[in-house]
Amino acid sequence: MIKGFGSFGFAEISCLCCAFLLATQLSLANPFPDSEKVPRDENLHHVDGFPIGLSLLRSSNDKRLKAAGGKSVIRIDIAWSADESYQIEKVSIDKSGTSALYNRSTTTPKQGSYVGVLRDANTNVALAYDSIGTGRRYRKLARSIAFRFPNPNKSVILELIAENPLSGKMEQVLRQRVDVDSTESEEVQFEHILLKEASHAQKLEVVIYAEGYKAGTKDKFWRDAQRVIQALTGSDFPGLDRMQISAVFSESKLALGQPPSRPSPEVKERDSFLGLYYPHWDQFGRWYHVVYPTNEKKFRRRLALVPYDYPIVLINSSDYWGVGNYMSHTAVPSDSSQFSYLLRHELGHFFGLNEEYQDGGPTELEFAPDIYEPWSQNITFLRSPLLGLLKWKAVVSPSTPLPTPSRYWSRGVFGAYRGGYAESEVAGAHSHKPGLDCTMDRGRTFCEVCRHAIEEVIADDIGPANLKPRISSSF
Numbered sequence: 206m207i208k209g210f211g212s213f214g215f216a217e218i219s220c221l222c223c224a225f226l227l228a229t230q231l232s233l234a235n236p237f238p239d240s241e242k243v244p245r246d247e248n249l250h251h252v253d254g255f256p257i258g259l260s261l262l263r264s265s266n267d268k269r270l271k272a273a274g275g276k277s278v279i280r281i282d283i284a285w286s287a288d289e290s291y292q293i294e295k296v297s298i299d300k301s302g303t304s305a306l307y308n309r310s311t312t313t314p315k316q317g318s319y320v321g322v323l324r325d326a327n328t329n330v331a332l333a334y335d336s337i338g339t340g341r342r343y344r345k346l347a348r349s350i351a352f353r354f355p356n357p358n359k360s361v362i363l364e365l366i367a368e369n370p371l372s373g374k375m376e377q378v379l380r381q382r383v384d385v386d387s388t389e390s391e392e393v394q395f396e397h398i399l400l401k402e403a404s405h406a407q408k409l410e411v412v413i414y415a416e417g418y419k420a421g422t423k424d425k426f427w428r429d430a431q432r433v434i435q436a437l438t439g440s441d442f443p444g445l446d447r448m449q450i451s452a453v454f455s456e457s458k459l460a461l462g463q464p465p466s467r468p469s470p471e472v473k474e475r476d477s478f479l480g481l482y483y484p485h486w487d488q489f490g491r492w493y494h495v496v497y498p499t500n501e502k503k504f505r506r507r508l509a510l511v512p513y514d515y516p517i518v519l520i521n522s523s524d525y526w527g528v529g530n531y532m533s534h535t536a537v538p539s540d541s542s543q544f545s546y547l548l549r550h551e552l553g554h555f556f557g558l559n560e561e562y563q564d565g566g567p568t569e570l571e572f573a574p575d576i577y578e579p580w581s582q583n584i585t586f587l588r589s590p591l592l593g594l595l596k597w598k599a600v601v602s603p604s605t606p607l608p609t610p611s612r613y614w615s616r617g618v619f620g621a622y623r624g625g626y627a628e629s630e631v632a633g634a635h636s637h638k639p640g641l642d643c644t645m646d647r648g649r650t651f652c653e654v655c656r657h658a659i660e661e662v663i664a665d666d667i668g669p670a671n672l673k674p675r676i677s678s679s680f
């Protein structure tokens with residue numbers, strides 16, 4: 206175990222009462238702060254009855270279907286401690302892998318604040334990569350970093366490279382030999398249904414999971430899951446033709462309900478299917494409008510009941526909130542009247558995009574204060590934005606001034622407009638964004654820059670098909 210960052214973690218601990226006061230004074234949410242100003246859905250509940258013509262893929266009651274798993278993966282859960290140390294906590298083999306996971310594991314990740322590298326223990330050759338999480342708060346919210354790699358079937362070493370929470374530099378914080386604990390077996394009752402086929406052979410498995418749906422609400426969940434497809438189809442969501450979409454139902458004992466009235470550092474595992482809850486353990490202004498796992502290992506184990514690339518969690522709730530974090534999870538309230546907007550906005554975060562609004566307090570997707578330039582595709586911290594360095598320079602004309610005055614947007618001109626990144630601060634600089642109308646703000650559709658960014662991540666996640674994987678997919 207390598208310990209990093211010394212006592213930095215303690216500097217961020219502040220008074221509980223102050224944090225609560227701050228939280229109650231600001232109207233905060235991970236999506237746009239004011240729910241009245243975002244697009245509403247029309248005909249919210251117009252899907253009736255059980256979806257017809259859909260096939261049951263797997264069921265915990267049907268041994269034959271249950272056996273039809275995906276490709277073998279090694280899942281590594283790394284615990285984070287407040288003294289800024291990381292340590293492998295659990296190593297499991299499961300069948301949640303997909304062809305896309307095997308393909309993409311061969312390339313170095315472009316995004317993500319926590320990168321895992323699996324190395325051959327004898328030769329030190331990098332065998333596979335994975336990455337997860339946006340910014341410095343992720344380690345506190347999840348308290349665990351989870352990676353999935355193709356099962357190497359040999360002795361391996363895990364290297365964790367994480368963003369330094371002050372400088373933003375990517376540094377090695379762990380290098381540890383990997384010992385497989387066991388093949389897990391857990392009796393969980395569930396049903397898995399196919400909702401939409403992909404129209405390409407090279408596809409991604411998008412799985413919609415039920416959370417907080419109590420006994421007797423299964424049919425409601427199937428209907429809610431159909432609305433995910435409608436919301437994505439209705440907005441021509443980027444890469445939709447590559448997505449095979451299915452849904453997993455399992456009963457929860459507890460519904461999400463309302464957030465606790467005060468934050469508290471103690472984390473108690475939530476007795477629901479995935480154990481998601483408002484992260485009251487992180488003294489962070491917006492904790493009551495997002496959800497994170499109360500037990501990250503249980504969360505990842507349950508997701509892995511079926512093969513998946515992108516998990517979308519539908520929570521049986523009608524409140525206005527939503528969460529998306531890079532390759533970790535997307536969760537939205539199924540009965541919100543802003544459901545479609547929330548789903549698209551939070552999926553945008555899942556693909557690495559940051560906020561394009563600038564109100565409502567700091568964002569949880571906050572990078573280290575001294576970071577020079579964040580990897581989120583739709584914001585820049587460049588001191589004096591220079592066209593040659595802008596991430597989205599392909600859509601900016603050489604005649605557009607940088608920074609770009611807001612009046613230029615009346616002609617739909619892309620540039621570097623002041624704003625975005627909520628109210629999070631950048632040392633000695635400001636955030637700029639490509640335009641003034643986007644779902645990552647409160648718009649109905651993604652701007653061209655965000656749309657292209659999502660398409661690029663999806664292409665990367667499908668993986669370079671012609672490249673021979675370093676780990677054989679024959680097991």
Ligand SMILES: [Zn+2]
Pocket residue numbers: 235236237550554559560
């Ligand atoms: Zn957001």
Ligand SMILES: [Zn+2]
Pocket residue numbers: 561583639642643644645651652653654655656
């Ligand atoms: Zn955008």
